[in-house]
Amino acid sequence: MNNFLFKLSFLSKNAWIFRHLSVSAAKNANYSCKLLVVGGGTGGCTMAAKFARRLKKDSVIILEPSSDHYYQPLFTLVGAGVTSVAATRRSARSVLPAAARWVQDSAESIHPKENLVRTTAGHTINYEYLIVAVGLVNDYAKVPGLTEALKDRNSGVSTIYSSDYCEKTWSDFKNFKGGEAVFTYPDTPIKCPGAPQKIAYMADSYFTKTNVRSKSNITYNTCLPVIFGVKKYADALMKVVERKKIKVNYKTVLKEVRPDKKEAVFYSGDDRTEESTQAYALLHVTPPMRPPRVLLAGGAALADAAGFLTVDKFSLQHTVYPNIFGIGDCTNTPNSKTAAAIAKQAAVVEHNLQAAMRGGGGRRAYDGYGACPLVTSYHTCVLAEFLYDGVPHETFPINQCNCRCKLLVVGGGTGGCSVAWRFSKKLNDKDIIVLEPNKDHFYQPLFSLVGAGIKNFAECHKPLRSLLPHNVLWLRDHASCFDPCNNVVHTGCGFKVRYDHMVLAVGLLNDYDQILGLRYALSNPLAPVSTIYSPEYCQKCWCCIQGFKGGHAIFTFPKRAGKCSGAAQKIMYLAHDFWKKNNINSVTNITYNTAGGSLFGVPKYAAALVKVTNDRNIIVNYQLDLIEVTQHRAVFLDVNGQTIILPYKFLHVTPAMSPPRCLSECSQLADDSGYLNLDHRTLQHRRYSNIYGLGDCTNTPNSKTAAAVAKQSRVLELNLWDTMYGKEPSAKYDGYGACPMLTSYKTGILAEFTYDKKPCETFPFDQSKERRSIYYLNKEVLPYIYWNKLIKGKWNGPTTLRKFINPFGR
Numbered sequence: 001m002n003n004f005l006f007k008l009s010f011l012s013k014n015a016w017i018f019r020h021l022s023v024s025a026a027k028n029a030n031y032s033c034k035l036l037v038v039g040g041g042t043g044g045c046t047m048a049a050k051f052a053r054r055l056k057k058d059s060v061i062i063l064e065p066s067s068d069h070y071y072q073p074l075f076t077l078v079g080a081g082v083t084s085v086a087a088t089r090r091s092a093r094s095v096l097p098a099a100a101r102w103v104q105d106s107a108e109s110i111h112p113k114e115n116l117v118r119t120t121a122g123h124t125i126n127y128e129y130l131i132v133a134v135g136l137v138n139d140y141a142k143v144p145g146l147t148e149a150l151k152d153r154n155s156g157v158s159t160i161y162s163s164d165y166c167e168k169t170w171s172d173f174k175n176f177k178g179g180e181a182v183f184t185y186p187d188t189p190i191k192c193p194g195a196p197q198k199i200a201y202m203a204d205s206y207f208t209k210t211n212v213r214s215k216s217n218i219t220y221n222t223c224l225p226v227i228f229g230v231k232k233y234a235d236a237l238m239k240v241v242e243r244k245k246i247k248v249n250y251k252t253v254l255k256e257v258r259p260d261k262k263e264a265v266f267y268s269g270d271d272r273t274e275e276s277t278q279a280y281a282l283l284h285v286t287p288p289m290r291p292p293r294v295l296l297a298g299g300a301a302l303a304d305a306a307g308f309l310t311v312d313k314f315s316l317q318h319t320v321y322p323n324i325f326g327i328g329d330c331t332n333t334p335n336s337k338t339a340a341a342i343a344k345q346a347a348v349v350e351h352n353l354q355a356a357m358r359g360g361g362g363r364r365a366y367d368g369y370g371a372c373p374l375v376t377s378y379h380t381c382v383l384a385e386f387l388y389d390g391v392p393h394e395t396f397p398i399n400q401c402n403c404r405c406k407l408l409v410v411g412g413g414t415g416g417c418s419v420a421w422r423f424s425k426k427l428n429d430k431d432i433i434v435l436e437p438n439k440d441h442f443y444q445p446l447f448s449l450v451g452a453g454i455k456n457f458a459e460c461h462k463p464l465r466s467l468l469p470h471n472v473l474w475l476r477d478h479a480s481c482f483d484p485c486n487n488v489v490h491t492g493c494g495f496k497v498r499y500d501h502m503v504l505a506v507g508l509l510n511d512y513d514q515i516l517g518l519r520y521a522l523s524n525p526l527a528p529v530s531t532i533y534s535p536e537y538c539q540k541c542w543c544c545i546q547g548f549k550g551g552h553a554i555f556t557f558p559k560r561a562g563k564c565s566g567a568a569q570k571i572m573y574l575a576h577d578f579w580k581k582n583n584i585n586s587v588t589n590i591t592y593n594t595a596g597g598s599l600f601g602v603p604k605y606a607a608a609l610v611k612v613t614n615d616r617n618i619i620v621n622y623q624l625d626l627i628e629v630t631q632h633r634a635v636f637l638d639v640n641g642q643t644i645i646l647p648y649k650f651l652h653v654t655p656a657m658s659p660p661r662c663l664s665e666c667s668q669l670a671d672d673s674g675y676l677n678l679d680h681r682t683l684q685h686r687r688y689s690n691i692y693g694l695g696d697c698t699n700t701p702n703s704k705t706a707a708a709v710a711k712q713s714r715v716l717e718l719n720l721w722d723t724m725y726g727k728e729p730s731a732k733y734d735g736y737g738a739c740p741m742l743t744s745y746k747t748g749i750l751a752e753f754t755y756d757k758k759p760c761e762t763f764p765f766d767q768s769k770e771r772r773s774i775y776y777l778n779k780e781v782l783p784y785i786y787w788n789k790l791i792k793g794k795w796n797g798p799t800t801l802r803k804f805i806n807p808f809g810r
Contacts, residue, residue, distance in 0.1 A: 040064025043328035079169030178215030179281030336370030412436025415505035421793030451541030550587030551649030562657025703737030
């Protein structure tokens with residue numbers, strides 16, 4: 001007997017190995033856990049998954065009796081014949097987190113003072129923290145005759161609020177040949193309050209399609225005094241019912257169903273004294289709903305008189321027991337009970353429960369967000385989104401002239417993504433809008449490696465949506481003009497985006513038209529002209545390098561420099577190395593024509609690069625600016641205004657660059673050169689204190705590189721957060737920038753410096769000397785940091801690293 005009990009105990013503790021067994025196989029077991037989640041529906045699964053990742057294995061127990069998990073919003077489409085019940089169902093084991101222990105049982109009673117739950121099978125579960133997510137149950141018994149009618153296949157009575165009966169709704173649709181079709185809404189809180197209307201609208205569409213609509217009347221009886229609780233959507237839905245000729249009876253509640261007579265009894269009016277009987281050929285019932293009885297069994301302090309868990313409507317923490325949280329339909333929060341509400345609530349509970357586990361701390365507030373896609377036919381839908389008190393809060397600004405946010409980030413590049421991530425952790429959902437027209441995000445430093453055949457083009461870009469935080473609204477549009485006096489940005493599609501604070505990170509554009517003939521030459525696949533400063537042409541650069549068989553190869557750098565100035569030389573050194581390996585250097589002359597007066601702006605690295613060019617027999621011409629490209633000639637302008645014409649067999653051009661027109665033409669924001677006019681230390685606009693900027697579009701006199709953005713985004717985060725709370729910005733940007741310069745397919749140097757053009761090196765060796773480690777850093781390490789740290793707001797630059805590995809600043 002003892003050996004048998006030992007085996008049962010072993011199976012109980014190791015049920016995760018035997019997926020086909022439930023740990024409830026052991027009788028009268030005692031369990032203990034850090035977190036107990038009661039309910040394995042949407043809210044329960046979500047919370048269990050979140051904390052199973054954070055806590056040790058088996059620290060989370062899920063108490064859920066059902067072996068099936070349903071996506072209930074699809075029941076409406078099942079009832080309309082669009083899908084099947086099978087499509088809404090998954091096994092509970094497949095959706096519950098493997099790292100959590102599943103007790104396949106239901107809660108019989110909750111004892112919050114003792115921190116324990118007793119189950120129907122007689123088990124006891126002790127917990128430190130409890131999440132209640134038991135949902136609502138259909139209270140069929142509250143309507144006499146309803147249960148009998150639902151079970152009768154020929155009654156014409158159905159509901160889409162149960163997996164047992166939603167397919168019966170579709171069967172009733174198909175069997176309906178005309179007459180009275182009645183749809184009801186009960187006098188209790190219900191899950192998915194838009195569904196009773198949705199199925200009525202779908203019925204109208206189906207009956208129209210099958211030519212029985214002209215022989216039928218559709219009535220919608222609701223206990224509510226309005227068709228929908230949010231006026232904006234109620235107005236829209238009234239137009240729908242008028243168009244579809246659906247009769248709506250308000251303050252009308254189903255009292256009884258008489259399936260033998262095919263009659264439904266209703267009472268109506270404020271005092272419910274008026275009673276009426278309505279014949280039906282089809283009756284769709286939304287049943288009254290209630291929380292499971294277990295909440296009332298927990299004592300008066302656990303639930304309200306109706307059995308709903310009493311939680312603070314903002315923190316979702318229990319009002320009496322601080323180690324208990326609630327989520328979903330079973331709570332007494334006055335929001336719409338939808339899956340979308342649970343998504344928002346889950347983030348709030350996660351944050352607040354973690355704070356409680358740490359002993360307190362900043363609480364996050366749930367704003368009552370809910371959403372209801374109100375399907376109005378087989379092809380159309382109204383998407384209702386709203387907060388507490390029925391305030392619309394829409395994700396998609398479709399057909400709207402205005403949208404508003406607390407923080408508007410203009411630009412979805414490196415700086416824009418980093419700032420969006422940093423503030424997504426500080427602000428609520430949809431408080432942040434990112435305005436960016438491009439669907440893809442590019443890691444531009446890789447363009448030079450693509451141009452040299454080191455990396456594939458696919459490695460340098462990802463979909464922007466995959467990189468933005470989930471709680472940030474991406475408005476895929478571009479800024480047309482700014483109105484900073486009124487805190488408004490006008491977009492290309494005609495929207496007005498109103499903001500409290502704005503961050504400008506619009507970058508720079510390649511101004512090809514500054515060089516006559518350049519755009520045509522770049523677009524011509526037969527012309528040996530390319531640039532690695534554009535995703536359109538960097539692959540062409542590699543083709544041109546491979547196709548070069550000797551002659552004059554020219555690389556240029558403009559007077560109006562822009563982003564990543566070192567890349568113009570980087571591609572030149574890599575091309576030289578490739579040609580050397582292919583034994584054509586003996587018939588090749590390489591010239592680097594720069595409009596500047598030196599190879600690099602920092603003397604230490606300029607000296608090192610002069611040595612590199614000398615060692616490779618590269619001719620450097622200073623103060624020559626490319627002004628025209630012809631089929632075989634490049635025309636330059638020297639410092640004296642004289643033109644110099646050079647023939648070429650290969651031409652790599654660094655185009656002039658400028659800020660987008662929307663910025664440069666806004667004199668209120670831009671300086672005389674068209675760049676965003678900022679304080680160089682705080683990154684705050686010199687005129688508008690609620691506007692900040694970072695990246696290439698600003699007039700800060702630093703090198704415009706991704707490394708600069710890393711440091712800037714941290715300074716901006718601190719200062720903008722202070723500004724939001726009425727404080728003066730205190731963090732200072734020192735002008736840090738970095739440029740890894742590959743000098744061959746094996747070596748490179750790493751330039752790091754600040755505003756004063758003094759080196760600010762991270763490693764305890766001379767970074768101006770060519771090293772293999774710098775090549776590896778540029779090829780492997782920096783892309784990893786970029787995709788996983790920098791654009792997600794987790795990388796502030798190497799300052800902390802430098803303090804450890806180079807404390808004396810060699």
